Amino acid sequence: MTNVSRREFLEKSMFATAAMTLAGSASTRCFAQGDAPKGEKLRVAVVGIKGRGGAHLAGFGERDDCQIVALVDVDETVLNNRADEIEKKTGHRPAVFSDMRKCFEDKSIDIVSIATPNHWHSLAAIWAIQAGKDVYVEKPVSHNVSEGRRVVEAARKYGRIVQTGTQSRSNPGMREAIDFIHRGGIGEVKLARGLCYKPRGSIGPKGNYDIPASVDYDLWSGPAEIKPLDRKSLHYDWHWMWDYGNGDLGNQGIHQMDIARWGLGEANIGNSVLSYGGRLGYEDAGETANTQVSIHEFANGKRLVFEVRGLKTEKYGYPYEEGGEKKMTDASVGVIFYGTEGIMVVPSYNGGVVLNLEGKPTGIKFQGGNDRFHFANFIDAVRSRKHEDLNADIEEGHFSSAMCHVGNISYRLGSPHTVKELAGQLSGDSEALETLDRFRQHLIDNKIDTETTKITVGPRLSITPEETFTGPHADEANKMLTREYRSPYIVPRTEDL
Incomplete structure (x- = not known):
């Protein structure tokens, strides 16, 4: 493919941006400047308001064309x-509900914005869609592969606008970078590497802890089996428990x-996946891996x-010198x-930096945007009634979420191996071995003996275009595409939507 000069790209980008604004994206542009899109106010309900939900309250609540009513x-x-x-702040007190089903009965609500724990995302979205609401649902859009596809099907069947909470998709700097x-x-581009180098400490010992008195634990558990609270914090630390x-x-x-899948231009969940790692360095109540590598292959x-x-x-990242000063193009997250x-x-x-093949900055960079652009794009699509206008349509969210899920499926089906044993399995794959070598060094840096420590090495799973597994280990892996739902919190099958 022919390289595109920085001047040519920027000239075309400026022309495209201007054309897009004239074609009807003025609402996004105006909102970014502080002016709200015109039209009747949209009535918004926010579900899950402790953590990320606060950003939803700001994202909709600070707009002149929206009102948070529930x-x-x-x-x-x-x-x-x-x-x-x-x-x-506003002089208006929104209605409050502990049970989202009661809220969804209000026919005057236009939009439901969901920021619950992961295990609720898909079912909450489907219930809202079936109640005639447009939906903004946080990432990942699902807790497992199957239920994510059900949300896509529900959105299409009922003609609702459903946006995924991956805000990078709407940031101008990121859009220009991916377009480049x-x-x-x-x-x-044949290889993309996603990095989540984000230190997380122990969440404390496994035990039997009290449910906060203010929490309806039946509703909190929802689709998951009701279990005793075996970690210190009910909130946030659910991320490290497989049920939630x-x-x-x-x-x-x-x-x-x-972002990685978007840049590669892949609208599917890949042909195969292999994942390895472990919860290493400490023992606590957490179940998920804190150190993990997933290798996804496409057709x-x-x-x-x-x-x-x-x-x-x-x-x-990539170290370089500028004006005699040592710097780094950091890609840690x-x-x-x-x-x-x-x-x-x-x-x-909100952007990217272009380096040459030696890893030195070329001077080409893209930057700009914040959460507001993503909420604005969603509102534009709600008004246009075209899901194609969404920057992060629910199906895009499903693909990326499902790739995380299949990586975890491989990992959870894994067996203990030493790093040396895994290196033998990856023999001949130079890139995979280079990644493993850095993985090994990372363990050494954290005083983990890589000669004797066993890591969990998952099987390489083959994936069909229908988003199921085939070949060795398919029977066990296919069972993990969904979960056992607790009545009445059951994600409907395709035929029951």
Whole structure:
């Protein structure tokens, strides 16, 4: 592929941006400047308001064309505190619900915005869609592969607008960076590396802890089996429990997974996956891996390698000197695209830096955007009634979420091996061995004996276009595409939507 000059690309980008604005994206542009899109106010309910839900309250609540009219949370204290805050700020107190089903009965609500724990994302979205609402649902859009596809089917069947919470998709700097890759800016790209080097400490010992008195634990558990609370914190640390979360691969990592797949131009979940790692360095109540590598292969020879590091780690990137000063193009929580004519490092949610093949900055960089652009894009699509107008349509969210899930499936089906034994299995694959060598060094840096420590090595699973597994281990792996749902919190089958 022919390299694109920086001047040519920027000239075309400016023309495209101007044309897009004239063609009807003025609402996004105006909102970014502080002016809200015109039209009747849209009535919004936010479900799950303790953590990321706060950003949803700001994303919709700060717009002149939206009004937050309802809040849903299973924690009574959090629920009322948020309602008090909104009333103090706006003079209007939103209705409060502990059960989202009661909220969805309100026909005047236009939009449901979901920021619950992962195990609720798909069912909450489907219930809202069936109630005639448009939906903004946080990443990952699902807790397993099958239910994510059900959300896509529901959105199409009921004609609803459903946006995924991967805000990078709407940031102008990121969109320009990915467009640069797609137009041959760094040549042909066969490999993308997603990195989630985000140290996480122990969550404390496994035990029997009290459920907060303000929480309706039946509703909190929802689709999952009701179990005693065996970790210190009910909130957030659910990310590291298989019943509710997907580890950092499906927490922080889903952002970088989505960018990597987007840059590779792949609208599927790949042809195969192999994952290895472990919960290493400490023993606690957590179940998911804190150190993990997943290798995804696509039909056309492209590869996506994803690395999670939850232990202490050095920054990863490309060192260089500028004006006699040592600097680094950091990709520690980011994505690296390797092209035949250059490298693109994406170190954030809103842009990228182009390097030459030696890893030195070329001077080409892209930057700009914030969460507001993503909420604005969603509102534009709600008004146009075209899901094609979404920057992060639910199916895009499904593909990227499902890639995290299949990586975890391989890992969970794994067996104990030493690093040396795994190296023998990867013999002949230079890139995989280079990744494993850095994985090994990372363990050594954290004083983990790589000669004797057993890591969990999953099987290489073959994936069909229908998003199922085939070949060796398919029977066990296919069972993990879904879960046992607890009545009445059951994600419907395709025929029951």
